[in-house]
Amino acid sequence: xxxxxxxxxxxxxxxxxxxxxxxxxxxxxxxxxxxxxxxxxxxxxxxxxxxxxxxxxxxxxxxxxxxxxxxxxxxxxxxxxxxxxxxxxxxxxxxxxxxxxxxxxxxxxxxxxxxxxxxxxxxxxxxxxxxxxxxxxxxxxxxxxxxxxxxxxxxxxxxxxxxxxxxxxxxxxxxxxxxxxxxxxxxxxxxxxxxxxxxxxxxxxxxxxxxxxxxxxxxxxxxxxxxxxxxxxxxxxxxxxxxxxxxxxxxxxxxxxxxxxxxxxxxxxxxxxxxxxxxxxxxxxxxxxxxxxxxxxxxxxxxxxxxxxxxxxxxxxxxxxxxxxxxxxxxxxxxxxxxxxxxxxxxxxxxxxxxxxxxxxxxxxxxxxxxxxxxxxxxxxxxxxxxxxxxxxxxxxxxxxxxxxxxxxxxxxxxxxxxxxxxxxxxxxxxxxxxxxxxxxxxxxxxxxxxxxxxxxxxxxxxxxxxxxxxxxxxxxxxxxxxxxxxxxxx
Numbered sequence: 001x002x003x004x005x006x007x008x009x010x011x012x013x014x015x016x017x018x019x020x021x022x023x024x025x026x027x028x029x030x031x032x033x034x035x036x037x038x039x040x041x042x043x044x045x046x047x048x049x050x051x052x053x054x055x056x057x058x059x060x061x062x063x064x065x066x067x068x069x070x071x072x073x074x075x076x077x078x079x080x081x082x083x084x085x086x087x088x089x090x091x092x093x094x095x096x097x098x099x100x101x102x103x104x105x106x107x108x109x110x111x112x113x114x115x116x117x118x119x120x121x122x123x124x125x126x127x128x129x130x131x132x133x134x135x136x137x138x139x140x141x142x143x144x145x146x147x148x149x150x151x152x153x154x155x156x157x158x159x160x161x162x163x164x165x166x167x168x169x170x171x172x173x174x175x176x177x178x179x180x181x182x183x184x185x186x187x188x189x190x191x192x193x194x195x196x197x198x199x200x201x202x203x204x205x206x207x208x209x210x211x212x213x214x215x216x217x218x219x220x221x222x223x224x225x226x227x228x229x230x231x232x233x234x235x236x237x238x239x240x241x242x243x244x245x246x247x248x249x250x251x252x253x254x255x256x257x258x259x260x261x262x263x264x265x266x267x268x269x270x271x272x273x274x275x276x277x278x279x280x281x282x283x284x285x286x287x288x289x290x291x292x293x294x295x296x297x298x299x300x301x302x303x304x305x306x307x308x309x310x311x312x313x314x315x316x317x318x319x320x321x322x323x324x325x326x327x328x329x330x331x332x333x334x335x336x337x338x339x340x341x342x343x344x345x346x347x348x349x350x351x352x353x354x355x356x357x358x359x360x361x362x363x364x365x366x367x368x369x370x371x372x373x374x375x376x377x378x379x380x381x382x383x384x385x386x387x388x389x390x391x392x393x394x395x396x397x398x399x400x401x402x403x404x405x406x407x408x409x410x411x412x413x414x415x416x417x418x419x420x421x422x423x424x425x426x427x428x429x430x431x432x433x434x435x436x437x438x439x440x441x442x443x444x445x446x447x448x449x450x451x452x453x454x455x456x457x458x459x460x461x462x463x464x465x466x467x468x469x470x471x472x473x474x475x476x477x478x479x480x481x482x483x484x485x486x487x488x489x490x491x
Contacts, residue, residue, distance in 0.1 A: 001239065003282065005040065006328060009236070010274065013335035017261055025256040029234075029336060030095070030226050034058065034102050036235035038118040041199045045190070046180045051122040053198045055103055057233065059135065060160070062096065064208040065228040066139075067156045068215040092225040099229065100132055153216045160205050160212075167198050169410040200238045202407060206367055207232045211246055213371055221247050227254075236332040240325050242343040242363035252338045259337045270334035277327025285321035292317040293472045298482050307486050314472050315465045319348065322361070348464070351456035352432075353424040356464060364404065373400045393429050398422035408471070413479050417470035424463055 001009070012032060020028050037054045044050045107128040109117040122128070166172045170193045177195035178188045211228070214220035223231070223246065231249045259266070291297070293307075293314035301307045326343040333340040347360035357365050373396050380392045387395075398419060405418020432439075442449035466486070473479040484490075 001040070001325070001328065003278075006274065006278065006332075009036075009332050010271075010335065013270075013332065016336060017267070022257040022259070022261075025259070025337070026226060026230070026253060027098075029253070029256070029338075030230040031098070031102065033230055033233045033235045033238070034099065035106070035118065037200060037233050037238055038106055040235070040239055041119065042197055043120040044195060044197055046177065046186065046195050047121070047184050048123045049180065049195070051107070051119040053201075054119075055128075057198075057201065057204055058099060058103065058229070060163075060204065060208065061229050061232045062099070062225065063139075064156065064211060064232070065223065065225050067152050068211045068220055068223070068228070070222050095225040095229065100136075103132065104128060150216060153212045156212050157209050160209055164201070164205050165410060167196050167201060168406070200233075203238065203241055203243060204232055206243050206364075207246070210243075210367065210371065214246070221250060223250060234333075234338065236329040236336070236338075237340055240322070240329070241361070242326060242329065242341045243367050244340055244363070248341070249338065256337045266334060266337075270331045273327050273331030273334060275331075277324045277329075277331060280320045280324030280327060282324075285317050285324060288313050288317040288320065293469070293482070295473060295475060295478055298473060298478055301485075304485060304488050307482060311465055311468065311472075311482075311486065315348075315468050318468065318471075319344075348461055349457065351453050351460055353421070353428045353460055353463060356460055357421070357425070364407075368400050368404055372403055373397075376400075390430065394426050397426040397429070401425065409474075411474060412476045413470040413474055416476075416479075417467055420467045420470065424467075 016025065016028055016032075037057060038051065041050050041054050044053075104125055106118055107122040107125045109119075110122045110124065114121075166176060173193040173196045174191050177193070178191035180195070181188045181191050211220055211223075211232075227250055228246075230253060231244070231246050234244070234249070237244060291310060291313045293310040297310050298307070301310060323344040330340045330342070341363050343362050345359040345362065347356050350356045350359055376399060377392060377396045380387055380395065399422070401420075401422035402415060402418040404421075405414040405416075408414050408417075439449075439452075442452065466483070469483050469486070470479050473482060
């Protein structure tokens with residue numbers, strides 16, 4: 001979000017709180033989120049794509065809701081009546097009609113002046129109507145033919161992962177761009193992954209997978225389409241998190257009608273959080289960016305101390321930029337009556353790598369721990385014969401962190417960054433398992449314990465900072481050169 005978008009959202013929150021009737025707040029939040037994901041999507045070189053991608057996001061979300069809605073078993077007269085009524089005109093049908101109407105209305109803005117459009121230029125409304133009609137008929141036929149079953153949940157997760165891989169892999173995304181450019185009559189030689197700049201899909205993917213998996217295990221609360229759609233595309237956290245959980249979000253969403261119109265404490269808290277976030281992001285982070293590590297500055301650095309200065313700059317720029325955006329998102333959420341989860345808790349002050357990951361991008365760390373680390377470790381522990389404990393921990397830590405790395409982009413540097421942290425977490429686990437009794441004994445030696453705490457912070461901080469080399473530099477050769485040059489080795 002830029003400054004203008006933040007200002008618009010804050011003004012929208014003012015209208016929302018002062019003028020919108022309490023009974024309309026949930027509708028208002030859903031409608032605002034739909035408009036916002038089109039507006040936030042950057043313009044793309046391929047015609048209509050900056051309109052198509054948000055539309056596909058909505059389609060994926062609606063399908064995710066259908067797959068996760070509770071199954072009504074028609075095994076008695078009451079349930080049979082419920083099953084019949086669920087296929088007729090219902091609140092979910094109203095939500096779907098409103099959503100389709102908004103998609104068509106946004107398409108109709110192509111006939112307005114460019115400055116009044118939410119996207120660069122949407123396709124003709126009749127084309128959108130035909131596509132949506134075909135999609136609706138096909139979906140209706142598939143529903144009638146297959147019914148609803150939990151067997152579709154794994155397929156839904158695989159479909160999300162497939163889309164994610166295609167859009168995050170440079171080769172596959174470039175090939176997709178080349179195909180779309182050819183279809184649109186554009187120069188295919190200019191095709192690149194930048195053409196497939198699908199804003200927010202990384203976070204949408206995690207939210208939809210979370211609901212699919214929780215429905216599979218019976219932990220997901222029953223959500224109507226309006227609740228589900230707003231949860232997945234809630235605009236303050238749409239572009240960069242935090243990754244909220246459905247059950248927590250819905251608790252706030254269902255209480256929106258009880259929020260006081262003018263609650264000074266809530267308004268002050270939200271506005272203060274936004275102001276702090278803007279200062280972090282647009283003042284501190286943007287200033288540090290002037291001397292932060294990137295490909296250009298890495299090639300211009302003349303000695304090792306300069307490289308370290310650039311790397312420190314990148315580390316703090318990244319923190320203030322990301323935590324600043326989180327503060328802004330949380331603040332806007334508060335203004336609209338939704339308390340998003342915290343994402344940072346002084347991560348650079350932690351004295352071990354496990355504590356760092358419990359404090360950095362906490363919503364992501366919690367997600368991968370719950371949906372990757374824990375299921376994988378349980379599966380390995382149940383194997384016959386059971387692998388050695390150290391091997392289980394190595395596989396789980398490496399797999400989890402490599403997933404986090406590749407989630408940012410399917411490239412070799414991101415893979416190395418994930419493996420770097422996976423190795424760090426595994427090493428920390430082995431160390432603490434073997435030194436726990438010794439460390440507990442330090443309670444009677446406060447000075448020694450303090451010295452170990454400081455040493456742990458120093459090692460952890462620089463381990464994390466060195467890892468940022470692979471995060472900051474997308475070119476593997478440049479990243480490797482910078483990494484060894486930090487230790488005075490010229491290659």
